[in-house]
Amino acid sequence: MIKVLIAEDQAMIRGALAALLAIEDDIEVVAQVDRGDGVVEAAVKANPDVALLDIEMPGQDGITAAAELRKRLPSCRVLILTVFGRPGYLRRAVDAGISGFLLKDAPPDQLAAAIRRTARGERVVDSQLALAALSEGSSPLTPRERDVLAMSTRGASVEEIARSLRLTNGTVRNHLSIAIQKLNARNRTEAARIAEEKGWL
Amino acid sequence: MIKVLIAEDQAMIRGALAALLAIEDDIEVVAQVDRGDGVVEAAVKANPDVALLDIEMPGQDGITAAAELRKRLPSCRVLILTVFGRPGYLRRAVDAGISGFLLKDAPPDQLAAAIRRTARGERVVDSQLALAALSEGSSPLTPRERDVLAMSTRGASVEEIARSLRLTNGTVRNHLSIAIQKLNARNRTEAARIAEEKGWL
DNA sequence: CTCTGGGCATGACCGATGTCACGCCCGTCG
DNA sequence: CGACGGGCGTGACATCGGTCATGCCCAGAG
Numbered sequence: 001m002i003k004v005l006i007a008e009d010q011a012m013i014r015g016a017l018a019a020l021l022a023i024e025d026d027i028e029v030v031a032q033v034d035r036g037d038g039v040v041e042a043a044v045k046a047n048p049d050v051a052l053l054d055i056e057m058p059g060q061d062g063i064t065a066a067a068e069l070r071k072r073l074p075s076c077r078v079l080i081l082t083v084f085g086r087p088g089y090l091r092r093a094v095d096a097g098i099s100g101f102l103l104k105d106a107p108p109d110q111l112a113a114a115i116r117r118t119a120r121g122e123r124v125v126d127s128q129l130a131l132a133a134l135s136e137g138s139s140p141l142t143p144r145e146r147d148v149l150a151m152s153t154r155g156a157s158v159e160e161i162a163r164s165l166r167l168t169n170g171t172v173r174n175h176l177s178i179a180i181q182k183l184n185a186r187n188r189t190e191a192a193r194i195a196e197e198k199g200w201l
Numbered sequence: 202m203i204k205v206l207i208a209e210d211q212a213m214i215r216g217a218l219a220a221l222l223a224i225e226d227d228i229e230v231v232a233q234v235d236r237g238d239g240v241v242e243a244a245v246k247a248n249p250d251v252a253l254l255d256i257e258m259p260g261q262d263g264i265t266a267a268a269e270l271r272k273r274l275p276s277c278r279v280l281i282l283t284v285f286g287r288p289g290y291l292r293r294a295v296d297a298g299i300s301g302f303l304l305k306d307a308p309p310d311q312l313a314a315a316i317r318r319t320a321r322g323e324r325v326v327d328s329q330l331a332l333a334a335l336s337e338g339s340s341p342l343t344p345r346e347r348d349v350l351a352m353s354t355r356g357a358s359v360e361e362i363a364r365s366l367r368l369t370n371g372t373v374r375n376h377l378s379i380a381i382q383k384l385n386a387r388n389r390t391e392a393a394r395i396a397e398e399k400g401w402l
Numbered sequence: 403c404t405c406t407g408g409g410c411a412t413g414a415c416c417g418a419t420g421t422c423a424c425g426c427c428c429g430t431c432g
Numbered sequence: 433c434g435a436c437g438g439g440c441g442t443g444a445c446a447t448c449g450g451t452c453a454t455g456c457c458c459a460g461a462g
Contacts, residue, residue: 015309016217023220108216155391171410177450189390190356372440378420
């Protein structure tokens, strides 16, 4: 019997996934969590073989949760299940020591299959996505450029960003300008969009 | 036996929802669709009692699909199931003649309950969301302002918008300026974000 | 130790943006 | 009919935003 933990913020989806897994005779859902920062605690209690984690969750994102989980409970393998096929996500997830990366676009029967393979110690990654991650490469942005760009996504002005990061007006504009060039964008808005799409935010 | 059609673009979620409904003795999933513009066709063939529609789908959004479905197959009631609790969505959905509006945040057991109530002809709407929709009011933007703002979401410049809509540079800036004021934003980026969050896009 | 690259900053330049004051045309509503 | 509001336009103005040249400081690589 494979013991599974499910972490997913949308209750309906969480329940539906549990129902999907309940069909399988060799899989048992032993814990359900609705936020990223509750994953480790629940896992320590329930001691699952596989943790099925969403990426975008309140409290803590699934990738960070995965990294912590690997440290605290190395016996538990991690399978990421997410909507977003962003190359940057895959890369970070692999760095965090995950065993598998599955998209919510994939056929439903692949979920049980992926869990079984993960439990056996195999690695499960969508080949399309893996290729994309390799071809995209990792983020060209320096940490500071990333910070500045991230703040501009919500429509913050240069001054607001500068104040918030304790920088000068000019420095912020320089960082933004460089980020815009690196991403082949026409302005900060487009640059932010591109970075977000690739998972570099 | 209540016959249900499921329209949801993410295969895994679609399958999981089907599994969730398969547990219920009085509910039968008679059709599954993965895009908005396939809903009517599938519904005419399968003649379901309730159509469970996601909003964000390729081809056509669920609200538009709902409106068409009401015309072509009035016997089929529509239940919207979506992640986004945007007041504007609810308002438009109600205008499209839907019978229920459910969030993916809701507890899983509410899905079957909502389907039964919808089939019986009752209206099912999250009360929190209904309140929000009432208090938000409808979009303050004129159609033209909406168009212009929508184009700026992806980082288009004034000239690009103007060319695309066959308007003058100045007119576009006027529309944007007014939209920014109406939404209490500091710039177009923030205005676009606000409008999107409220479902006014 | 020197070279290199990231982070930070200044100052200048020009084009893009946001605001304002007008005016014109048209459909609708009282 | 006359007032009103939406869509469209112009011109002007002040600020913001994107780019460039240049320099300083510091840590890590060679």
